[in-house]
Amino acid sequence: MIELVTFIILSVVTLVSAILVITRRNAVHSAIWLIVTLFAVGGIYLLQHAEFLFAVQIILYVGGIMVLFLFVVMLVDIDVALKQARFARQWPVALLTSVLLLGIIGFALYNHSQGLKLPSQPMISAPVQNTQAVGMALYQNYMLPVEIASVLLLVAMIGAVIMAKRKLE
């Protein structure tokens, strides 16, 4: 019962702050609301007994990516954007497409609700802790993907440095 109430509160916070992210005029406000969304999603991870992912969400997303976002939002000037239109010219078409997508997803979920009716299974008290289990999986079954992810991060780092350089020789 208390779990369900927590879930509903976290979902409402997630969805409302996500809507605020895409409707605020000021990009700094959007970034702040995105931080609220990320915290709420982290809470949902915690509800799913994924403590390691919760920590990663807070440290990496809120601590790393969002600080980067805020930094760049402050670098590009926001005074001009405050006086301009918020939405692009194509917004009616875009909204129509989104409503269509919502309809498709809703129809699929409703239509397959028989197949989707996943029973809620209580987590058996795991013999290993979540962080230990994730670590085992990462470094045993998923060793090659971890290496590829590290190469991806290296490529992204070099790409970002090249991109932000003033002049290419």
Added chain:
Amino acid sequence: MIPTDYYIFLGSGLFIIGVVGVLTRRNVLIILMSIELILNAVNINLMALSQYFKSVDGQVFAIFVITDAAAEAAVGLGLIIALFRNKETVNADEIDLLKW
């Protein structure tokens, strides 16, 4: 215990909000933030199904998604800096150099 369906509904809702943000906003920074929303929606689904199947694989894939989000944010923000330096704008509909 919360039914897995609820998590999937929440993930779908967050995904739709992110799609609306990507398609309708003019500011490139907010488009990138909407992409982060979409990636979080994917992560919620991965977590819910990982818990349902009592397997840790979904959580591992969520970590890879977060890695991807970090790489995307770094390169995307570098692009925005370069763009702003050259065109003095962050509006998506003013960046039409490749449009015929």
